[in-house]
Amino acid sequence: MSDIDKSQAVFESLLTIIEKSGKQYDVDSIVHAYETAKEAHMGQRRVSGEPYVMHPVHVAEILVQLGMDTDTIVAALLHDVVEDTTTTLDMVEKQYGKDVALLVDGVTKLGKIPFSSREEQQAENVRKMLLAMAKDVRVIIIKLADRLHNMRTISVMPDQKRRDKSLETMEVYAPLAHRLGIRGVKEELEDLALKYLDPVAYEEIEHTLELKKDERNQLIEHIKARINERIVIEEGKKIHLEGRVKSVYGIYRKVYMNGRSMDEIYDIYAVRVIVDTVIECYNILGIVHDMFRPIPNRFKDYISTPKPNMYQSLHTTVIDKEGIPFEIQIRTWDMHYTAEYGIAAHWKYKAGISGKDKLEERLAWVRQLLEVQQESEDVEDIVRSIKTDLAPEEVFVFTPRGDVICLPAGSTVIDFAYAIHTAVGNRMVGAKVDGRMVSIDYQVKTGNIVEVITSKSPTQGPSRDWLKIIKTSEARNKIRSWFKKERREENIAEGKTELEREFKRNYINLPDAEMKEFISSIAKRQHFPSNEEFLAAIGYGGISLSRIMPRIKDDFQRIYRSSDTEVKPPIKPKKDKKGQSGVIVEGLDSCLVKFARCCNPLPGDDIIGFVTRGFGVSIHKRDCTNVLMSMQDETQRDRWVRTHWADSVKETYKSTIEIFATDRQGMIADISIALANMHIQMHSLNAREAKDKHVVIQITLGASGVDQLSNIIGTFSKIPGVISVERATQ
Structure with a gap:
């Protein structure tokens, strides 16, 4: 089949879905938009090799299934033409109107504008989407459909690209779908992202659900039959029954993140009861509690207290005679449309959300999010807001x-x-x-x-x-804003101290006049009118110094190290103060030090330190494999700092040695006696059988340095039956 035939077949499928939807669409505009997109994307292919135009058509299909209107479908077909082809936004506006142009512009990413980091670009893209969304919520619905189709076809991408896209989906797009109440899109995005972020857990949960598929279907059908018999036949009430299974990610959150077993999750299986009025919801609840035994503290009334995304329903967890717990959800049809389609129900079912006021109320959080973000100079705050404030x-x-x-x-x-x-x-x-x-x-x-x-x-x-x-x-x-207004001098002093500390750690040292000029250039690049404003922003937390430090270091290397300016290295104190660890970290007066368990360094080893996030400096041997691998990563390289042992170290440090020996009676006893004779403290001992009647013994003990460890290894080597003794990782 030719490319033209393939893309035409996909578009014919879209037209069929439109016809079956029963909604009134302007099919002529949709066909015209498809022809425009097909011509604009002519010759372009996706990573999978298929014609590019098939992607916007699939996005349009998802939006038709959500019940979106003609302008949204047209914008979906054109959503990549401005970004990826020679078609301009003015051309789109002339042919399809201002509304479609606004939607296309809102979805278009800012890929052509240079940013200092991927995180900053992601944050700016999200900010632009939210600004457009505040004007027209359909922007984000198109973007969600676009991301959903990309995730469905992400298997053809390289591994790292898959993980990056999946992480962004989990942190930004799934929470946005959740807040908009579009349950189906949210759950599919989470499941697809989890598949690439934790494939082992995903496969395990999916396998378990598949094994219990028949049992699950029988259970749900049995519960539905009992409820139908009691409520419809005996009580004479009109209801609609559905069964549902919790999403893979929903189970993952409770099993892997909350430490529960599958048997402890009560809402894996659920039956949904849909009625006409709110009064009937509470009447049905009473009947359900009469039929089954309710589990204490497992009842949630989201009708009287709706979720922020306007979700409403009664949830109750009950147990049947067989002792199997399951959840029953009771809601009206209006609540059901809102629960399934969220804000898209405004277009899909006019009974779902009616009136502009209701729509404005549901979008109030977007304006709040943008207002909060404007208080901060750090553009990445908006992504952090989505990760926390819109959490499920x-x-x-x-x-x-x-x-x-x-x-x-x-x-x-x-x-x-x-x-x-x-x-x-x-x-x-x-x-x-x-x-x-x-x-x-x-x-x-x-x-x-x-x-x-x-x-x-x-x-x-x-x-x-x-x-x-x-x-x-x-x-x-709000706290940062208070400090910004009320504690300016304190902020400047705090920011100056923090900047000097980071400069010292990164060996940035200049004469006073040049240092002032250098800081001024940084302040201007960060859009601050003066050095004081820049320092104050660091002081009250309006700008993250750790985020911009790599760029500052690069500028320093380029401008000053390449010029004739003599840059004096930091002057070492004449007398180093030995920390409690016995290790001195150059450039840091006092800091938390821990020893890496991957190589267990000892006094006498050539060592190096790695600045961790929140756990001090981790000390490694210079020839540790983790050091060599990390040094090859440009993003990690700058976090390695020089360290050395203090002149006199009296502490003992844990070290692990591995003994390969003949499996004979009394071997462990001889090793223990040797340790006791040397007055060496043993922290742990582990032995396992090897092939051909041999044994491998791992001992973690305390040693004051490399010399003492060598003596210990020499002593163990003399024990009868010992074949080899080596220093090992723990």
């Missing part, structure tokens, strides 16, 4: 007046205070949960009644330490 797991907390505040799981009473009002958070001095005082880092739970205690003092403000505790981006940006 939420808690519902009450004010003393009974108002419901929805927060991401893991939020603290500080997040709660800032969710009520900025002034409440800024003046907070404590909190009561259910009438009892709690610590400032207390994590709120669903059902808690939280009372914030505030100070009347006008000078009262938040603590910098709160930034390490809080969960939401809203609270983080």
Whole structure:
């Protein structure tokens, strides 16, 4: 089949789906858009080798199934022409109108604009989508359909590309689909991403579900039959019954992330009861609890307290006579349309969401997200906001007046205070949960009644330490904003200290005049009018120094190391202070030091340090395989720092040796006696059988250095039956 025939067949399939949908579409506009896309993408192919135009057609298919309108379908067919072909946005607007042009522009990525990092580009793309989405929510629905088809066909991409795309899908697009309430898209995106992020776990869950497929179907059909007999036949009520199985990722979250077994997950199987009115929902709930035994604390009323994405339903977990737990969901048809299609129900079913006011209410979080992000100079904050604030797991907390505040799981009473009002958070001095005082880092739970205690003092403000505790981006940006306005001099001093510390660690050393000029060039590139504003932004956390440091280091190397300017290396202190570890890290006065278990370095070994994220400096032998591999990675290379042993080290360090010996009686006893005679502390001993009546013995012991370890190895080598003794990894 030729390329033209293949693409035409796919488009014919789209037209068939449109015809079966029963909705009124402007088919002529859709056909014209397809012809435009086909001509624009002529000669272009996807990685799989198929004609490129087939991709926008498949995206349009997904959108028809979601019930979107003609303009959305036309924009989907044209969504890549501006980015990937010579077609301009003006040409699209002239042929198809302003609405279609707005949708195409919103979906178009910013791939042609240079950014300093992939994260920054991703953040800017998301920000642009949200800005366009605030004008027209269809932008993000097209983007979700685009990402869904890309994920369905991602198997042809290289491994690293698959993992990167899957991670971005899990962190950005699945949470957006969740907040928009488009359940089917959200669950498929999560499952497809998980398949490449943790393939072993994905296969295991899928295999388990496949094994129990017949048993599951029988169980669901049996429950549906019992409910139908009682409610329809005996009670004479009109209901619709459906069965559903929890998504692979939904099971993964509970099994692998929450440490449960499959038997402990009560909602793997669920039966959905759909009725006409809200009153009937509660009546059916009473009948269900009469038929089956409800499990305590497993009832959730999302009708009276809807989720932020407007999801409404009654959830109850019950057990039948066979002792098998399952979930029953009870909702009206309106609630069902909203639960399945989310904001797309506005177009698919006019009964689902009616009126502009309701749509505006559902999109209020987009504006809030953008407003919060504008408080920060760090563009990546918006992606962090999506990862945390739009997380699938939420808690519902009450004010003393009974108002419901929805927060991401893991939020603290500080997040709660800032969710009520900025002034409440800024003046907070404590909190009561259910009438009892709690610590400032207390994590709120669903059902808690939280009372914030505030100070009347006008000078009262938040603590910098709160930034390490809080969960939401809203609270983080409000705290930063307070410090930005109220503590300018303190911020400048804090920022200067932090910048000097990073410069010292990266060996950036210049005369005062040149240093001021160098910092000024950095400030201008980060869009700050002066050095003071730049330092203040570092001080209150508005800009992440660790993110821009690689670029600063590159500029320093290019400008000053390549010129005739004499750059004096940092002056070493005349007398090094030995840390408790016995290791001195050059350029850092005091820091947490830990010894890598991959190579267990000892005094006498040539060593090097790796700056970890939050766990101090990890000390390795220079010839450790992990060091050699990491040094080849440009993103990791700058995190290695020079280290050396202190002049006199009195501590002992753990080291592991491996003995290969004849498996004879008394071998372990002879080794233990040798250790005792040398006054060496043994931390652990492990022995396993090898081939041909031999044994491998691993001993972790304490040694003061390489010389003492050599003596120990020499002593063990003399024990009868010992064939070899080597230093090993733990």
